[in-house]
Amino acid sequence: xxxxxxxxxxxxxxxxxxxxxxxxxxxxxxxxxxxxxxxxxxxxxxxxxxxxxxxxxxxxxxxxxxxxxxxxxxxxxxxxxxxxxxxxxxxxxxxxxxxxxxxxxxxxxxxxxxxxxxxxxxxxxxxxxxxxxxxxxxxxxxxxxxxxxxxxxxxxxxxxxxxxxxxxxxxxxxxxxxxxxxxxxxxxxxxxxxxxxxxxxxxxxxxxxxxxxxxxxxxxxxxxxxxxxxxxxxxxxxxxxxxxxxxxxxxxxxxxxxxxxxxxxxxxxxxxxxxxxxxxxxxxxxxxxxxxxxxxxxxxxxxxxxxxxxxxxxxxxxxxxxxxxxxxxxxxxxxxxxxxxxxxxxxxxxxxxxxxxxxxxxxxxxxxxxxxxxxxxxxxxxxxxxxxxxxxxxxxxxxxxxxxxxxxxxxxxxxxxxxxxxxxxxxxxxxxxxxxxxxxxxxxxxxxxxxxxxxxxxxxxxxxxxxxxxxxxxxxxxxxxxxxxxxxxxxxxxxxxxxxxxxxxxxxxxxxxxxxxxxxxxxxxxxxxxxxxxxxxxxxxxxxxx
Amino acid sequence: xxxxxxxxxxxxxxxxxxxxxxxxxxxxxxxxxxxxxxxxxxxxxxxxxxxxxxxxxxxxxxxxxxxxxxxxxxxxxxxxxxxxxxxxxxxxxxxxxxxxxxxxxxxxxxxxxxxxxxxxxxxxxxxxxxxxxxxxxxxxxxxxxxxxxxxxxxxxxxxxxxxxxxxxxxxxxxxxxxxxxxxxxxxxxxxxxxxxxxxxxxxxxxxxxxxxxxxxxxxxxxxxxxxxxxxxxxxxxxxxxxxxxxxxxxxxxxxxxxxxxxxxxxxxxxxxxxxxxxxxxxxxxxxxxxxxxxxxxxxxxxxxxxxx
Numbered sequence: 001x002x003x004x005x006x007x008x009x010x011x012x013x014x015x016x017x018x019x020x021x022x023x024x025x026x027x028x029x030x031x032x033x034x035x036x037x038x039x040x041x042x043x044x045x046x047x048x049x050x051x052x053x054x055x056x057x058x059x060x061x062x063x064x065x066x067x068x069x070x071x072x073x074x075x076x077x078x079x080x081x082x083x084x085x086x087x088x089x090x091x092x093x094x095x096x097x098x099x100x101x102x103x104x105x106x107x108x109x110x111x112x113x114x115x116x117x118x119x120x121x122x123x124x125x126x127x128x129x130x131x132x133x134x135x136x137x138x139x140x141x142x143x144x145x146x147x148x149x150x151x152x153x154x155x156x157x158x159x160x161x162x163x164x165x166x167x168x169x170x171x172x173x174x175x176x177x178x179x180x181x182x183x184x185x186x187x188x189x190x191x192x193x194x195x196x197x198x199x200x201x202x203x204x205x206x207x208x209x210x211x212x213x214x215x216x217x218x219x220x221x222x223x224x225x226x227x228x229x230x231x232x233x234x235x236x237x238x239x240x241x242x243x244x245x246x247x248x249x250x251x252x253x254x255x256x257x258x259x260x261x262x263x264x265x266x267x268x269x270x271x272x273x274x275x276x277x278x279x280x281x282x283x284x285x286x287x288x289x290x291x292x293x294x295x296x297x298x299x300x301x302x303x304x305x306x307x308x309x310x311x312x313x314x315x316x317x318x319x320x321x322x323x324x325x326x327x328x329x330x331x332x333x334x335x336x337x338x339x340x341x342x343x344x345x346x347x348x349x350x351x352x353x354x355x356x357x358x359x360x361x362x363x364x365x366x367x368x369x370x371x372x373x374x375x376x377x378x379x380x381x382x383x384x385x386x387x388x389x390x391x392x393x394x395x396x397x398x399x400x401x402x403x404x405x406x407x408x409x410x411x412x413x414x415x416x417x418x419x420x421x422x423x424x425x426x427x428x429x430x431x432x433x434x435x436x437x438x439x440x441x442x443x444x445x446x447x448x449x450x451x452x453x454x455x456x457x458x459x460x461x462x463x464x465x466x467x468x469x470x471x472x473x474x475x476x477x478x479x480x481x482x483x484x485x486x487x488x489x490x491x492x493x494x495x496x497x498x499x500x501x502x503x504x505x506x507x508x509x510x511x512x513x514x515x516x517x518x519x520x521x522x523x524x525x526x527x528x529x530x531x532x533x534x535x536x537x538x539x540x541x542x543x544x545x546x
Numbered sequence: 547x548x549x550x551x552x553x554x555x556x557x558x559x560x561x562x563x564x565x566x567x568x569x570x571x572x573x574x575x576x577x578x579x580x581x582x583x584x585x586x587x588x589x590x591x592x593x594x595x596x597x598x599x600x601x602x603x604x605x606x607x608x609x610x611x612x613x614x615x616x617x618x619x620x621x622x623x624x625x626x627x628x629x630x631x632x633x634x635x636x637x638x639x640x641x642x643x644x645x646x647x648x649x650x651x652x653x654x655x656x657x658x659x660x661x662x663x664x665x666x667x668x669x670x671x672x673x674x675x676x677x678x679x680x681x682x683x684x685x686x687x688x689x690x691x692x693x694x695x696x697x698x699x700x701x702x703x704x705x706x707x708x709x710x711x712x713x714x715x716x717x718x719x720x721x722x723x724x725x726x727x728x729x730x731x732x733x734x735x736x737x738x739x740x741x742x743x744x745x746x747x748x749x750x751x752x753x754x755x756x757x758x759x760x761x762x763x764x765x766x767x768x769x770x771x772x773x774x775x776x777x778x779x780x781x782x783x784x785x786x787x788x789x790x791x792x793x794x795x796x797x798x799x800x801x802x803x804x805x806x807x808x809x810x811x812x813x814x815x816x817x818x819x820x821x822x823x824x825x826x827x828x829x830x831x832x833x834x835x836x837x838x839x840x841x842x843x844x845x846x847x848x849x850x851x852x853x854x
Binding site for chain 2: 306
């Protein structure tokens with residue numbers, strides 16, 4: 001089978017290649033009429049509203065200067081948020097949320113692009129569209145334009161919002177462009193990856209993995225350097241937005257980096273799309289076995305077969321992140337200054353005793369929060385099988401509903417434990433090697449990672465509840481997980497009321513390693529998780545399939 | 547004879563849509579039963595209720611003497627299901643899917659599996675994503691026919707199959723019947739139903755409108771009759787069950803040509819009346835299943851049109 005056609009006759013006058021782009025763009029925006037506004041408003045308003053919060057939290061310039069200084073001298077905070085370049089209100093907003101918002105803009109963009117390119121081909125919808133007056137390059141162009149609309153709206157909202165609330169116009173623009181630029185960068189990257197894989201799920205996963213890698217590199221670079229000048233930060237596209245230095249004597253030339261990278265990725269994607277057939281990829285399908293292996297022996301064998309690659313990918317990612325963070329933990333702790341306020345903020349953020357422990361605790365907390373993304377995705381495979389009409393024939397076999405649900409849920413719950421254990425091990429070993437005492441470090445760090453599991457399971461079970469009781473709204477699990485991440489990410493620094501912080505299961509965990517452990521919070525979280533799970537399964541047993 | 551499927555007064559609503567509105571369905575053990583009806587009549591909904599995937603709002607349903615909702619797992623060991631639109635896992639080969647379905651049912655006859663693969667000309671090493679629509683359908687069919695089950699539920703199983711493969715399919719269904727298995731065949735291909743089914747049920751808007759053997763159903767429809775008569779037709783208009791009567795003199799006054807439709811159970815009276823006028827030639831066409839079927843479909847379309 002030839003999936004790649006011979007050298008294409010590149011036609012001049014690409015207008016025909018673009019025929020139908022307008023109609024496809026309108027279709028994309030119509031389909032995303034809920035998704036894009038929700039993303040843009042949630043992201044943009046969070047960023048803008050952070051300005052007034054910062055104003056109330058740090059009223060005087062002296063307070064802000066002090067905060068900026070103490071943040072910059074704390075490696076774990078720099079790893080999470082990047083350095084503070086300016087102690088103005090705008091500068092603090094850019095520091096606190098800029099990195100995260102850029103990552104989320106990237107997630108939004110990759111979802112949009114894959115949804116309107118590879119997913120359309122995979123489902124066969126593109127075939128119908130392409131049989132009409134639709135040019136060869138139109139689908140990709142429309143998808144990129146849809147991403148551009150979303151990112152431009154986000155950039156505009158942030159710029160206008162910051163500027164009207166009294167921040168300097170230049171800095172506001174730099175902040176907005178940094179978010180939108182990062183978004184577009186990953187739109188371009190997703191456009192390339194969508195040409196390489198035949199599966200939309202894999203395209204999203206791979207682009208997400210690149211994003212995760214970029215984030216880890218940025219975090220490591222920022223932990224190692226006080227002014228984002230580490231090569232690690234510059235390699236990472238996520239680091240470019242912070243190097244725009246919004247509100248701190250903006251370095252506009254960094255925008256050229258965005259433009260150049262966008263030009264490269266987009267032209268590569270166009271080149272690839274011109275050289276392949278519709279629905280095909282550059283990674284050709286190999287024949288499979290004629291008989292099923294003994295392991296594919298029922299619902300559990302099937303679920304394992306469907307989920308094992310994803311689990312392997314996550315475990316690998318956690319091992320990588322753990323190894324990187326463990327390696328820089330000691331260096332990050334070295335740089336911390338000793339003033340009183342540092343310690344206060346710092347304790348609120350993470351640890352209580354040694355500074356390295358605090359860094360490790362922060363990193364473990366981050367792994368715990370990210371693991372919820374794995375767990376939710378794993379549970380939602382059930383919904384994907386159901387809406388993809390693949391659950392029906394399995395349930396028409398001698399497989400009870402509970403058994404079928406359990407086949408995927410076992411992987412969701414145990415997989416969560418696996419990725420956190422792997423991440424904790426890698427973090428502990430890597431830190432142990434750095435301080436030349438593996439034996440003493442591995443236990444506490446691994447224990448801290450394992451302690452995250454009950455909190456992740458609560459969110460896992462919440463996803464099961466949605467799937468069982470409100471299947472049409474099952475995707476809302478992402479919003480719940482996102483809200484918990486947001487609370488963990490920006491909640492403590494905003495001095496949010498305790499009841500808000502307590503909404504997130506992570507708020508009930510002790511800061512580990514480095515503090516006392518009591519059984520009570522873990523038991524409560526486990527009990528809650530079990531309760532939600534049982535309720536979800538009870539709902540699923542009762543409802544219609546499909 | 548025991549009933550393989552027995553459904554009475556089944557109701558199922560989705561929000562405001564009333565998908566099943568008191569549906570009845572009886573399938574005897576060992577028969578091939580045709581399940582017909584226009585799109586959206588409720589065939590697939592009925593099948594999903596029978597498979598325990600949907601829960602009926604009201605009414606009774608039994609599959610092989612058991613409750614399809616409560617005893618789902620136990621029943622499904624004895625049931626093979628082929629949907630009209632087979633979706634496969636993109637990274638599993640067809641052979642793996644066939645074995646998996648066999649393992650999810652009462653087991654697979656390996657010799658039959660090999661034979662079916664050959665007869666359906668299916669390559670089991672291809673991955674799910676590379677199969678065409680017809681070949682995906684074949685994967686599910688091979689899995690169903692090779693499974694050790696008592697009842698096959700086939701929901702428009704031949705969509706996408708080429709005519710040769712449809713022959714193979716018919717042959718397989720015949721074999722299943724010979725083996726004493728029960729088949730519920732939902733289909734739009736009337737020649738297929740006519741060739742295979744012992745009895746059929748026609749449903750419309752969630753209700754059963756006809757049920758019986760093809761012979762019985764034919765009896766309920768009209769036969770078209772064309773005749774050349776020596777003398778003028780006499781009293782045909784007065785006969786009950788005569789429709790669309792058209793009379794015409796043959797040029798030169800050498801007789802009359804008559805065309806009419808008659809309810810099949812009133813045919814005898816019409817023939818007697820015709821012979822009184824001296825029949826020179828006569829053709830009588832029995833109703834095709836198409837006509838039978840179209841009558842119900844058209845009723846539906848007409849009601850739909852007037853309803854607007």
